[in-house]
Amino acid sequence: MKKIGIGLLALAALLGSASFALFYTHAGQDFLFSQGAAQMASVDIETFDGLEAMVCGSSSPLPSATRAQACIMVRAGEQMFVVDAGSGSASVLALNRVPLQHLKGVLLTHFHSDHIADLWGVNLNSWVAGRPQPLLVIGPPGVDRVVSGANIMYSQDHAYRVAHHGSDLLPPELGILRPQPIPLGLFFDYDGLAITAFPVDHSPIEPAYGYRFEYKGRSIVITGDTIVTDELAAAADGVDVLFTDALSQDLVEGIAGAADAMGMANRAQVLLDVLDYHASTESLGELDDRIELGQMILYHLVPPPLNGVTEQIFRRGLPSDAVISYDGMRVRLPADSEAIEIR
Ligand SMILES: [Zn+2]
Ligand SMILES: [Zn+2]
Structure with a gap:
């Protein structure tokens, strides 16, 4: 017994000196960092036969320390799109090792700042990653104004990058955003992936x-900002996964009431104004009763729940199996199957 005790002490001392050497010597630090650096430098190139989505921003203009603003990445084979690029979303894409060289375009739902603020960050990161064509910015009429404004705002940044890294590494023409206004209806149909734009009511x-994305028998709808309408119900009916805007009336009214009580009448009024142009949790519960739906996933959370209590309040009115998303959450829909894998 005594011998075992002494042996354990010796082992602990040995491990202690080994971890001391790892943390406090340059060789040890370099070894540990090399392990992490490989992870930091790599991208997720795993191929998957099916339709895949990742939440690259689950929040809204109401701030969150752990969530970027609106962004959903959709991947079908070699084709990749991002729907909206709110503030912080470029970092979430990078942190989750999304191989942005495959990015074909950013689809904008509308032009509120919480949907476009990181457009240039997504452009820059995909340009640096080696995207072989200019980044398309696809959206409703008016998208050309957003894109020409961004290209002007960042024209000096663009010039600095080319001057510093050289035009062989960063071909200048690939760093300039290209607008593509689209009408409602089917606007993309290539290599098995079909994308349709439908009208929402964010009036x-x-x-x-x-x-709405369709690929190899699987489907995803992303709402952008809207109340629940018949057009939305029609677009989402029969879909495997619905990513939907979601607002908790109880939470928004609670924050507005507190702001008003503290004499911040402007803030209170702005909060109350947003109640009429987002999908309330109650209306999402009713939508779920009306349509056939594989899985409802909430993003663009108004407000983003900060803890267990506010999440419980947010759930009021929702279907019991609705998922409140978080940044980095992935959904996989294997081809020609009914499986919905959430990681
Ligand atoms: Zn909006
Ligand atoms: Zn929004």
Whole structure:
């Protein structure tokens, strides 16, 4: 017994000195860092036969320390799109090792700042990753104004990058955003992937689109910002996964009441104004009763729940199996199957 005790002590001392050497010597630090650096430098190139989505931003203009603003990445084979690029979304894509060289375009649902603020970050990161064509920015009429504004705003940044890294590494023409206004309806049909734009009601913001993706018998709808309408129900009926805008009336009214009580009448009024142009949790519960739906997943959370209590309040009215998403959450829909894998 005594011998075992001494042996354990010796082992602990040995491990202690080994971890001391790892943390406090340059060789040890370099070894540990090399393990992490490989992870930081790599991208997720795993191929998957089916339709895949990743939440690259689950929040809204109401701030969150752990969530970027609106962004959903959709991948079908070699084709990749991002729906909206709110503030922080470029970092979430990078942190989750999304291989942005495959990015074909950013689909904008509408032009509120919480959907476009990281457009240039997504452009820059995919340009640096080696995207072989200019990044398309696809959206309702008016998208050309957003894109020409972004290209002007970042024209000096663009010039600095080319001057610093050289035009062989960063071909200048691939770093300039290219607008593509689209009408409602089917606008993309290539290599098995079909994308349709449908109208949503985010009034007074017009036009505002939602998008439906179909690939190898699987489907995803992304609403952008909207209340629940018959058009939305028609677009989402029969779909495997619905990513939907979601607002908790109880939470928004609670925050507005607190702001008003503290004399912040402007803030209170702005909060109350947003109640009429997002999908309330109650209306999402009713939508779920009306349509056939594989899985409802909430993003663009108004407000983003900060803890267990606010999440419980947010769930009021929702279907019991609705998923409140988080940044980095992935959904996989294997081809020609009914499986819905959430990681
Ligand atoms: Zn909006
Ligand atoms: Zn929004």
